[in-house]
Amino acid sequence: MDELxxxxxxxxxxxxxxxxxxxxxxxxxxxxxxxxxxxxxxxxPEQIPGMQDETGIFITRKKFAFIVDITRCIGCGSCCVAxxxxxxxxxxxxxxxxxxxxxxxxxxxxxxxxxxxxxxxxEPREDVPNPVRDTFFVPKLCNxxxxxxxxxxxxxxxxxxxxxxxxxxxxxxxVACSYCVQACxxxxxxxxxxxxxxxxxxxxxxxxxxxxLPACVNVCPTHARKFGDLNDxxxxxxxxxxLPHIISVLKHGMGNKPSLHYLGLRRExx
Amino acid sequence: xxxEYKSKYNAHLIKVILVLIVLGVGGIAAQALFIPSDFGxxxxxxxxxVEDEINRxxxxxxxxxxxxxxxxxxxxxxxxxxxxxxxxxxxxxxxDHAVDEKKIADMPVKRGKDIKTLCLRCxxxxxxxxxxxxxxxxxxxxxxxEKRVQTTxxxxxxxxxxxxxxxxxxAKKAHGLIKEKEGLFPWMx
Numbered sequence: 073m074d075e076l077x078x079x080x081x082x083x084x085x086x087x088x089x090x091x092x093x094x095x096x097x098x099x100x101x102x103x104x105x106x107x108x109x110x111x112x113x114x115x116x117p118e119q120i121p122g123m124q125d126e127t128g129i130f131i132t133r134k135k136f137a138f139i140v141d142i143t144r145c146i147g148c149g150s151c152c153v154a155x156x157x158x159x160x161x162x163x164x165x166x167x168x169x170x171x172x173x174x175x176x177x178x179x180x181x182x183x184x185x186x187x188x189x190x191x192x193x194x195e196p197r198e199d200v201p202n203p204v205r206d207t208f209f210v211p212k213l214c215n216x217x218x219x220x221x222x223x224x225x226x227x228x229x230x231x232x233x234x235x236x237x238x239x240x241x242x243x244x245x246x247v248a249c250s251y252c253v254q255a256c257x258x259x260x261x262x263x264x265x266x267x268x269x270x271x272x273x274x275x276x277x278x279x280x281x282x283x284x285l286p287a288c289v290n291v292c293p294t295h296a297r298k299f300g301d302l303n304d305x306x307x308x309x310x311x312x313x314x315l316p317h318i319i320s321v322l323k324h325g326m327g328n329k330p331s332l333h334y335l336g337l338r339r340e341x342x
Numbered sequence: 343x344x345x346e347y348k349s350k351y352n353a354h355l356i357k358v359i360l361v362l363i364v365l366g367v368g369g370i371a372a373q374a375l376f377i378p379s380d381f382g383x384x385x386x387x388x389x390x391x392v393e394d395e396i397n398r399x400x401x402x403x404x405x406x407x408x409x410x411x412x413x414x415x416x417x418x419x420x421x422x423x424x425x426x427x428x429x430x431x432x433x434x435x436x437x438d439h440a441v442d443e444k445k446i447a448d449m450p451v452k453r454g455k456d457i458k459t460l461c462l463r464c465x466x467x468x469x470x471x472x473x474x475x476x477x478x479x480x481x482x483x484x485x486x487x488e489k490r491v492q493t494t495x496x497x498x499x500x501x502x503x504x505x506x507x508x509x510x511x512x513a514k515k516a517h518g519l520i521k522e523k524e525g526l527f528p529w530m531x
Contacts, residue, residue, distance in 0.1 A: 117406055129384075129392060146471040148463040150431045157435040158401050172469075192463035196470065207470040232387035242391035278398035287402045291428035293464055294476040 116282050119290070121304065123283035131236035131281070134301040136331070137309050138275060138286075139319075140211050143336040144296035147172060147209035149192040151288035151297060156190060158276065158287040165262050166190070167273040168213040168288055173341060176202035181340045210341050211297065213288070214239065214260045214273035215322065215330035222252035222261060222272075231270060237331065238277050243269040257326045275299070401437035405429050411440065415504060422505025432460060432503070454496060458482075461497045 118124050126132065147170055155161065155168045170189030174182040174197055182200055186193075193209075220239045222231050230245035231252050246269035253261040253270060264271035276286035280299075284290065289299045300309030312335065313319065320337045321330045334341075380389040408429045409416040419425055430436060432452065439449040452460050467479035483493035489500070502508040514520045 116400070117404055119404070129389065144476050146464060146477055147469060150428065150464075153431055154402050154428070157430070160401075193469045193471075194459065194462055194466060196468050204470065209471060229381065229386040229388070232385055232391070234392055235384060240391065240395050242388055242394070244391065244394070245388060274395065277395050279400055281396045282400065284400065284404070290402065290404065291431050293427050293431075 116284055118283040119285045120280065120283050120299075120301065121306075123280065126281070130234055133303065135237065135303050136275070136280070136299065137302050137313070138213070138216065138332045139298040139309060139312055139335055140213075140332070141296045141298065141335040142208055142210060142338075142341075144294045145170070145209040145211055146294055146296075147189060147193040148293060149189045150291045150293055151211060152188055152190040154287040154291040155273070158279075161271075162265050165264065165271070167260070167271065168211065171210045171212060172197070173206075173208050173210060173338070174200055174204055175206045175338070175340060176200055177205045178202050206338070208338070210334075210337075211288075212258070212260065213332065214275065215258050215328065215332040216275060218329035218331060219327065221255040221257065221326075221328060225251040225255045227251065238275060239272075240274055240277060241270050241272065243267050243271075246270050257323050257328060258330075399437060401435045402430050403436040407436055407440075411443075411445075418502065418508070419504045421508075422502070423507055424504055427464075457498050457503065458496050461501075461503075 116124075122133070123131075126134070149170060151168055152166065152170060155166075159167060161167055166188035168188075169185055170193075171183055171185045172189075172193055176182070180200075180202065182197060184197065189209075189211075216237065216239055218237070220231075220233055223233050223239060226232070227249065228245050228247055230242045230247070231239065232242070233239050248263050248269055250263060250270070253263065256272075261270055261272045263269070276284070276288075279286060286297075286299055289297045298308055298312070300307035302310055302313065304310055313333070317335055318337070319333050319335055321333055322337075322342070378388050378390065381387065383389045405419075405428060409419070419429075433439075434450045438447055440446060462482065464477060465480050467481040471479070486493045486495050497503075500509060511520070
């Protein structure tokens, strides 16, 4: 079932639509073929080059990484809105959110995230007594660890790491025991009150598999969120990772090896 | 004569073995019943779960998908400084508005004061976000005071929401402040 490449299927369709359909109906081409084609693959522009040719059960030729550029984030919350809309995330839960950091000239750190940044930041913080040294925004999302502790603790195999490195949740198996919620060092997991299962950011696996960028990356107006393929020498991600930037991950000491990297992260951020 | 401690019929042994067999068969049956057949093909999970995730509905689309059906907006939006700004952030997700090339429900449109709130999410100097270089920030009400208008003005009275500098540049042209084919970026407004 996996052997047929999408490109071959396309070719087949282009050659002769009528013959193709006849073949499908006649069973020459397996009927289940139609299930293999990712739903609607052809109706989307290919934002990630080469992605629509990845038709196997896993992505084989790519290694994805996510970079958040702290120096570009303006705290508008576009990403949070897009994420909420993409997944209909219930009120009060956040798959991604944006924290505001304020550091005053006495090295005090003030952090807040009213409604997860979903409504943007429209007012300055009034309760900072000393002159402010730096204000910046830190978007948070799943770190997509190479060694995910959430997967380790799941007793029923509901949360797992795919061979292409994405950590996903199977909501048909999840029993909502919350072990993973506790185990995640980055607090990105929650129990979804509607499905009553564990839920978290997936880097929009369903979009990526169709060649689209994650919803938050697609809407970011300042290009602070970047997503791409480390194996693709032409990708921005590849170039950034090879330049002498200040690139860091959150909670390095936990040993989870996140694939989410931050550009220009201050050490005050946890 | 010694008392007989051993049973002649080994009944106790047979009982234990029977219990073990029942438990074993029960266990295998339960395993077959509760563990899906595609579990453990690649790891400690259900392969179908990956497919389920792949088949999730894409609710946010790209600007191109909006522009297919909105040629008039297309001309304005792509010609302006907002050409990279997402339609769906200011309006709403495509999936709630259009399905299979057909409009299914109204798209939310912000009006009045909500427009000001919307614009200030991205252009608000007062929250002191760092990147002044990646996006222009303004402070309210100073922005309006500079322009000598009442501070109750709403952004879209002077800025076209889809191409914010369009009218500003046109006004400047009309006053001869910039020449007809000039402007900072004549192709962009």
